[in-house]
Amino acid sequence: xxxxxxxxxxxxxxxxxxxxxxxERVRAEAVDGFRGQRNEAAGAQNGRSFIDxxxxxxxxxxxxxxxxxxxxxxxxVAGWARQTPPAVYSLFTMAIETEIKFRVADxxxxxxxxxxxxxRLETPRSFESNTLYDTPGRTMRARxxxxxxxxxxxxxxxxxxxxxxAGPGEDRHKHRIETETEVADGAVLATIFESLGxxxxxxxxxxxxxxxxxxxxxxVDETPIGNYAELExxxxxxxxxxxxLGVDTADYITLSYGRLFDLWREEHHSSAxxxxxxAVSGSL
Numbered sequence: 023x024x025x026x027x028x029x030x031x032x033x034x035x036x037x038x039x040x041x042x043x044x045x046e047r048v049r050a051e052a053v054d055g056f057r058g059q060r061n062e063a064a065g066a067q068n069g070r071s072f073i074d075x076x077x078x079x080x081x082x083x084x085x086x087x088x089x090x091x092x093x094x095x096x097x098x099v100a101g102w103a104r105q106t107p108p109a110v111y112s113l114f115t116m117a118i119e120t121e122i123k124f125r126v127a128d129x130x131x132x133x134x135x136x137x138x139x140x141x142r143l144e145t146p147r148s149f150e151s152n153t154l155y156d157t158p159g160r161t162m163r164a165r166x167x168x169x170x171x172x173x174x175x176x177x178x179x180x181x182x183x184x185x186x187x188a189g190p191g192e193d194r195h196k197h198r199i200e201t202e203t204e205v206a207d208g209a210v211l212a213t214i215f216e217s218l219g220x221x222x223x224x225x226x227x228x229x230x231x232x233x234x235x236x237x238x239x240x241x242v243d244e245t246p247i248g249n250y251a252e253l254e255x256x257x258x259x260x261x262x263x264x265x266x267l268g269v270d271t272a273d274y275i276t277l278s279y280g281r282l283f284d285l286w287r288e289e290h291h292s293s294a295x296x297x298x299x300x301a302v303s304g305s306l
Contacts, residue, residue, distance in 0.1 A: 119200040121254040123275040129249055136233045139266045145232035148175040155215045156223040171208045178208035195257050196276035226279050226297035246302035247286045
């Protein structure tokens with residue numbers, strides 16, 4: 023976890039606590055009542071504490087009383103009453119994803135063009151597995167949403183995608199609200215999803231290499247139904263890079279891999295249910 027995201031916590035003692043200020047140090051002291059008046063009647067002491075409390079509000083005083091637990095309570099109130107600590111935010115990304123796909127006839131040739139365009143290889147060719155989860159009634163599919171667990175290059179990432187709140191989901195480019203975060207164990211998360219009543223709806227695989235020029239990303243995917251690349255970044259960046267790579271806007275694809283697979287199955291009369299190498303090769 024990035025410690026810079028975690029707000030400071032109040033510490034016992036007059037120590038620098040960042041956003042939370044400072045509080046008095048807890049220390050044992052033999053005092054029977056307020057202001058050292060050891061033999062004063064309890065009723066008088068209580069009345070005096072009420073008055074002294076009002077006098078001390080502006081200074082956030084800590085009143086010293088016999089009961090150690092009560093003194094600790096006042097200590098906490100004095101340190102926190104006037105300021106609420108900032109929220110702790112989870113480490114995740116949430117943004118509008120803008121991308122396009124295009125077919126790739128020559129993976130090596132595309133790699134050379136990417137290098138010539140100033141891209142560097144960020145992640146070498148690695149196997150990627152994806153599983154989409156949904157309700158038994160495919161509620162998320164009906165809302166054009168996905169919930170995905172991805173394993174890639176030794177990492178697990180969970181992703182949710184949905185349509186933007188405003189603007190089109192597709193125009194010349196594809197737009198989605200994407201929220202994702204890395205998880206420690208994808209298999210454990212899958213068990214949690216299934217315990218909540220979600221089921222694996224669709225699996226797809228590919229070999230992927232990631233390239234970047236520092237402004238956006240190009241991923242090159244070798245899938246069971248052909249090779250594709252994706253450009254992801256600002257719309258203007260996508261169009262500019264596509265031109266440099268020799269990709270015409272007429273060749274832009276905004277379909278998901280699931281939809282491309284549906285079209286491929288119709289064309290090849292395939293009975294495969296998942297876009298995996300074993301399922302596709304076994305259905306031909």
